Each structure stands twice: as structure tokens, then as C-alpha cells.
Amino acid sequence: MTTDTATPDDFSALMAITHWPDVVFVRGEGSWLWDTTGKRYLDFIQGWAVNCLGHFPPQVANALAAQANTLLNCSPAYYNAPMVDYAQALTAAAGMERVFFANSGAEANEGAIKLARKWGSLHRDGAYEIITTVGGFHGRTLATMSASGKAAWDGLFEPKVPGFPKVPLNDLAAVEAAISDNTVAVMLEPVQGESGVWPAEDDYLTGLRALTEKHGILLILDEIQTGMARTGAMFAKEHTGVAPDIMTLGKGIGGGVPLAALLAREEICCFEPGDQGGTYNGNALMAAAGMAVLESLSAPGFLDHVNAASDHLRGGLEALSAQHGLGTVRGRGLLLALSLGTRMDSAELAARGLDAGLLLNAPAPDSLRFVPALNVSLGEIDDMLAILDGLLT
Numbered sequence: 001m002t003t004d005t006a007t008p009d010d011f012s013a014l015m016a017i018t019h020w021p022d023v024v025f026v027r028g029e030g031s032w033l034w035d036t037t038g039k040r041y042l043d044f045i046q047g048w049a050v051n052c053l054g055h056f057p058p059q060v061a062n063a064l065a066a067q068a069n070t071l072l073n074c075s076p077a078y079y080n081a082p083m084v085d086y087a088q089a090l091t092a093a094a095g096m097e098r099v100f101f102a103n104s105g106a107e108a109n110e111g112a113i114k115l116a117r118k119w120g121s122l123h124r125d126g127a128y129e130i131i132t133t134v135g136g137f138h139g140r141t142l143a144t145m146s147a148s149g150k151a152a153w154d155g156l157f158e159p160k161v162p163g164f165p166k167v168p169l170n171d172l173a174a175v176e177a178a179i180s181d182n183t184v185a186v187m188l189e190p191v192q193g194e195s196g197v198w199p200a201e202d203d204y205l206t207g208l209r210a211l212t213e214k215h216g217i218l219l220i221l222d223e224i225q226t227g228m229a230r231t232g233a234m235f236a237k238e239h240t241g242v243a244p245d246i247m248t249l250g251k252g253i254g255g256g257v258p259l260a261a262l263l264a265r266e267e268i269c270c271f272e273p274g275d276q277g278g279t280y281n282g283n284a285l286m287a288a289a290g291m292a293v294l295e296s297l298s299a300p301g302f303l304d305h306v307n308a309a310s311d312h313l314r315g316g317l318e319a320l321s322a323q324h325g326l327g328t329v330r331g332r333g334l335l336l337a338l339s340l341g342t343r344m345d346s347a348e349l350a351a352r353g354l355d356a357g358l359l360l361n362a363p364a365p366d367s368l369r370f371v372p373a374l375n376v377s378l379g380e381i382d383d384m385l386a387i388l389d390g391l392l393t
């Protein structure tokens, strides 16, 4: 594959919000990306678990094109048909009663925090604190950064938004000890993604549900990374049967376009007109994409493929680990991490992967994270393992 695209070389107009490598991508298809020089890369990051159907999924592209030719955004002050239909389909799939559509995971979580605080003001005597986890990640708005337990953000953008006491993950006693009259909710990811793929144990999640019920407080599951089939079930909550009061979705929900959702049980939905909104929220274009993604993920056999691909990837990573003296493989579905131990630095390995035509994510110095497209083929997993084997050797 070659491209005719000239490589841009003046990047000075962009705010320096990350360390961009010296590569400019121009095209994607499935598990593959091409840069301006025509070089092909196998993508096991997929926009940080965003492109659940890979690059350029035709069903999403077609839905977007058809909707773009019909109605983009009629203002959030009016119903639009795709938003209404998609709300019905998503709430039914998620087992939640109501949804508010947002444009990013952080915005959905910001809405979850607002909804919980409003509920606390109405039903728990003004309680507003939300217990969150050390290592948790909920976004980059000021409130969601404050809710996150990312050590690197300590001291940044102070003063942070108050009201987010942190507890270690998988320590139920710590949650109980942190609950006070000010507590309105507990909020966590079923698998901590950004901090390196650390699953909440099943017993811990069921224990949390019982504990939050006992204390009359809310359970908020941030399924922005784990939702939409990523862990081998449509939502990670299905692995335990834990029913949250509030759940947020993002990333895979739009198949690559900006879409997110705040879902809640009927009794919790206490927003009144004016409390929540935004000019792009529920726009017809993104709703059409969301519906196309949901239909694809719900197709017979789709989850079976995710689980088969997960087994294949896990088995291959475990074999590589045994061969190269590395650590364990953790995670669920196609959200997996390989512990490198102290043998090598993950960022350096990922940089060498890029040179070799493989996109790998290094969420922590001692771990690699694997979040391929959910429709990745077993052959592509073998290709990735072969390149990784070469890098480790």
C-alpha cells in the first residue's frame, strides 16, 4: 500500500500535550494503519481501546455517511430520531433505564458525578463525597482528574475538586472505613485500564454492591474502557451480575467517533431541565454511529469471537512470557496486560515496536497493554506475537 500524501513537517501549531513520535498516519483499515511514507503498522492500541471494530469499519462509515446526508444536529433542545432510537436500544442492552449522551468519557463521568451529587442533595442530606480508587482513571476534566487516583497528577492543577477520598482497589474493608455521612457513592472501573490493567476481583465487586446497598449509597461503574464487549461480555458488570446505579460508557461505544453515555436506574435520575446538557449531546450523527456499533457487537457470534481471540492472545503472551522469563498476563477479554518484570522498560519496547511496524501501549514502565480491535483475526494476533518475540529477543 502506498499513499500520495506528503508528510507534514511543521508541527509547531499544536499544543505539546504529549510526546508524539515522528510518524504521521493517513489511513487505516481493520487492524492496520499506514503512514505518509506508505509504511504499514499492526495496531494493538486502536486509539486506546476506542476502535472496537478496527479502523474504518464499513458499517460505521456507511451509517455516518447516510446520517451526514440527512441530519447532523437539530439542537439538543429537540428530539432527533436517531438519538431516540439509539437511547432505546442502548438502555435495553445495558439493563439501565435512562441515558444521557455525551461526547467523551470524561464528560460522561462528570455527568455521573453531578447526578450522584444531586441525588445526595435530595436523598442523603447533602452528602457529596464519592469514594474512588488508588490507580483509578476517570478522565481529564478537573473533576474527573480529581476523582482519578493517578499519582502523577498529584499537585497538578491545584486546588482539585474536593470530595473524592481514595481507597486501594480490592480492599472492601477500606471502602467501609471510608464511608461517612458525607458519602454519596463509590465509583470505580471494573478493570483499571489506564494504570495498567488491574481487575477488580469478582468477590470485591459483589461485596461492594452489598456494602453500598447496606449504607444506602450509590454504586457507579465506569465502563468506559471495559464496556462494549471489550472484556468478552457486552458490559463487564455481566461477569458478576452486579447491577450499578449509574454506569458510564465511552471509547468503543462510537467505534472511533466522539460518543459516550451516562446511564442510570430510573430512581436515580434526578436531573431537572437545565441541570445537564451541551450543544453536541445526543446529536444525530453520533447516535447513528453508536447504533451501527451496537448492532455489530450484538450480532450472533461476535462475543464468541472476542473470547476466542482473548484465549489465543493470552495463550500466546503466556508462551512468550515463559520463553523470555517475563511475568504474568492479566486482564479480561481483549483488555490484557503482560508484566515485563524488571527485565526491560515497556516504553522502550513500544518505541522499538513502532520502528518494527507494531503499535503497542506502555501504560506503566513494567507492563504492556494489548487492546486490539475486537474483530482482530487470530492470524493478526500471531503476527503481533511474532513481532513481539523478535523485539524481546
Ligand code: PLP
Pocket: 048, 104, 105, 106, 107, 109, 137, 138, 139, 140, 189, 193, 194, 222, 223, 224, 225, 250, 251
Ligand atoms: N474512564 C476510563 C475508565 C477511561 O479509560 C478513560 C479514558 O481512557 C476515561 C474515563 C476518559 O475518557 P475520554 O478520554 O473519552 O474522556
